[in-house]
Amino acid sequence: MAELLEIRWHGRGGQGAKTAALLLGEAVSASGKYIQAFPEYGPERMGAPVLAFNRISEEPIRLHCQVLNPAIVVVLDATLLEATDVTAGVPEDGLYIINTNLSPEEMREQLGITGGKVYTLDATQIAIDTIGRDIPNTPMMGALIRTTGLLTIDEFVSNTRERLEAKFRPDIVEKNIQAIERAYQEVQGEE
């Protein structure tokens, strides 16, 4: 239990925060680690703020309480920054990945934090270019893999491809994989 990594996903209903947490959980599980992936179930509506969580560890995870102090925060929709405090409970050295066209420096200012790391990615643009719709969850996963090194991009892509193939047409799968790979290249850290 010494090394327990906790991730909080902020999204809006319909953006795929829950799916992202589940896909990440499955991919990390396939690498042999122990995982949890779960959403916070409230009244679910398109566009309403939603949360999803991951726990990742080398050891079996027995905790069944809420994640309150995530080391990693992924924000699928930057307009949430006005509605919720995405920094709540996050330790000083927390890592943020935000879907925005702003630079990490500009985003740091908006978050009002001094420590930790801030990464930004225009996941919405990538989603529109590749998938054709504003579903930013898969590109944000690509950014997460790049910035955390949880898995190699090849491991992640091959596992996620398999999961997506079970549910979607081949062309949809390819577009999502393109989105992940482009996000992996384009995510920006601070200078």
Next chain:
Amino acid sequence: MSRRVAITGNEAAAEAMRQINPDVVAAYPITPATEIVQIFADFVANGDVDTEFVAVESEHSAMSATIGASAAGARAMTATASQGLALMWEMLYIAAGLRLPIVAPIVNRALSAPINIHCDHSDTMGARDSGWIQIYSEDAQEAYDNIIQAVRIAEHPDIKLPCMVTMDGFIVSHGMGNAELLDDDVVQKFIGEYKPEHYLLDVDNPITVGALDFSDWYFEHRRQLADAHTRVKDVVLQIAKEFKEISGREYKLFDAYRLDDAEVAIVVINSAAGTAKTVVDQLREKGLKVGLLKIRLFRPFPYEEISEALAGVKAVAVLDRADSLSLMGGPLYIDLRAAMYDAPGPRVKMVNYIYGLGGRDINMEQIAGVYDDLFEIAKTGEIKQAVTYLGVRE
């Protein structure tokens, strides 16, 4: 070869049902158990199982149809939660009274009002006197394992009782975690073919089911129901032993966690036990002698074994995710106090915490606080408050 997967509790329950391949499933979907029925309906539609799926118009009908199928001689299952289980109420007693070995995964959820879809144990605690065997599960792995074992327990010739296997709504039912799944043929071999002794479709040996039974014999039949329950413990342990041979995973009547030399202990059911075990590990690292007892078999209640396991402890906190409104605490606390009344040695101090109603989170800090309270009680021998509502706004 078992498969290591990332899976939710509902997916694991549906997977167990697929591998069991029951003759009949009659079910009506209800949050948070809907997915079990939905996924299983996919298995039926895709021809992955041979099951006759009966889509019914209510949970009362679901249990009625399951009872009918079981009485006819079929291996029959259903699944539900909360209000659905409440609507099955009168049929639960009939399933048990008719000694029908129905197995039902139940996803624990609060009862209305106010309306709430999240976890507590009010639903299955309300069914505790129905004559069903009740087995509780901490996570998806345990739910999967317990459902498979429940088939053998329920159908055992010494038992012939319905069995519900529960897991926590959303926390486990919708939370993805790791589990090891057995191969289909291993599960099939383990559960074996169902050979009912008496059944309606046995036309050469006609029987009456559900006959009128007045003051002449009713009492004897209810007495037999209690008698069957006295044999459950041994069968549960025997089946657990056999299950360990195919899975490597060990199950007992309850899970005693770091309890041997514990000075204080928490008794708890289902997913909160996982969080509490993590707290136990942390406190043990600080040298504090804390332990935990997690209930697995709640009906029948293995009171002798539990009181023996807790006899050496100075103070015990029972955590109930349901209220009894007796004002003497939750249902588990009341049973446990009764069990401890005749325990050997000095009287163990016991307190109750009612927590988590309607899905309210219980975190590590709160559980550590309960252990603090227990050390204080052990030190002073004084109980300031027997029943505490934990994590509520007063």
